[in-house]
Amino acid sequence: MHQTISSTGSTPRLPGPSRRPGLRRVIRLLAILTGITLVGGGAWYLLLFLVTRTDTGSAAIDKSVRTVEVAIDSGDVRVDVAGQGEKTELHKKLTKSLRSPDEKIEQDGDTLRITTTCGDGMGRCGSDYTLTVPVGTRVKVDTRLGDVSVTGVRASVEGRTRIGSVNVEHVTGERVVAASKTGAITLKDVDFDVAEATSKMGDIRVDEVEPFKKLKAVSKMGDVELHLPSGAGPFAVHAVTKIGDRKVAVDQDSSSGTAVEARTKIGDVTVRND
Template identity: 80%
Template sequence: MHQPIDSNGSAPHPGDSPRRSGLRRAVRLLAILTSLALVGGGAWYLLLFLVTRTDSGTAAIAESVRTVEVTIDSGDVRIDVAGQGEKTELRKELTKSLRSPDEKIEHAGDTLRITTTCGDGMGKCASDYSLTVQAGTRVKVSTRLGDVSVTGVQASVEGRTRMGSVRVEHVAGDRIVAASGTGAVTLKDVGFDTAEATSKMGDIRVEEIEPFKKLKAVTKMGDVELHLPSSAGPFAVNALTEIGDRNVEVEVNSSSGTAVEARTEIGDVTVRND
């Protein structure tokens, strides 16, 4: 049996069909759209690269400052104590592209306030700050996206971030607050009456601490590890985990005036003496 010949004088291939031809056209169209998207995306990132720049600056911090408050949208904040012979100062890096940080610095009485917002829009916008202060300076820091580090301060400290880590080290103050939405929280070589170390998703570690009155360490997802001073105790310990191991190796007395709360929903809880 012979196959019919088309108008071009050739026999049609058995596999050819309108459905398969339509599929090939769809694949070609998808490939073209993908190529255009890649080219457009590359051009967009190239534009952002070309218009992005970082400006740096340094300013002296008055000796009368005893409280520092930093509130920013995006960026890292680092605060430490000026050494002997060093000046107290502010160092900053402001990154802008299609939007720019809106910075406001106020010095009122003994308080230095730094507020930086980025607003809505596209493009990179960030403000990184590094401050050297006097040892007795109270610190309050908040950033939505970035790490917070406070070192050497001999006063109360509050450090918060929504996404990033918080580290408080070599600090002594009446009250310490270290909180992260997503990130690790660390207190090391610190003295306090009351302290709170919290995270929604991240590990919490507290070590090398002085005798205290109250310590709260709570995370939803992550490990909690507390190293309590061997010179203190017994402790009124509330240590709980829903999914994980619970390990309490300190002397416990529910009527003790030294309260310890260590909780996680998913993770291990460890409370031990140094």
């Protein structure tokens, strides 16, 4: 009687196709795509560089102007007061590439309006303005992307930006408004009745102010630091932070006619007398 013996060992695996050639093909393809992207990106930036142009200009501002309103899409705006013997004038820098700023400057009575839009599209487009205005000129500035600076004005001021900082210094006006969605707010050496400083993401600092009626400083993410007039008070203070330190070192009275609101969600709140 013959027995059939079956092997319990594993059957040798037949050599299959190597995976390395496929991996090499993937790597080569990625390298080619990366090269195309880099070359294309470089060519695009070179094109923008070649077609980008900056034009500058200036114009006189009539001394009868008592209100200046500036509304632009992109650019910095600086407003200062003409000193004795200085001219009241406007300086501008317009940047254009695949799209150009559409500018409109007009005077209606004692109001000077400057409006510049860029519209949709690609490429650099912007307009920077520096204005030297009569002392008692009311100022209203609104830019979507850029910094706002107002100095020396003896009238109400309103400065707003979406991305950028707002700085108001040496100003005397009944009402002062400074607002940014992403950027710091600074009020320094300002005399006002009512002031409002707000930022969604940025620090707020108020320093060297004269006695006032109402001050509101609110940030969603940033520190709020208020330096109130030395020896003044009492104040009706509402100071709140959800995540941060709260420090209030002023004379307080909830029935006071001088209201101070200092709030942030993330950041420190400081209210004190200088």
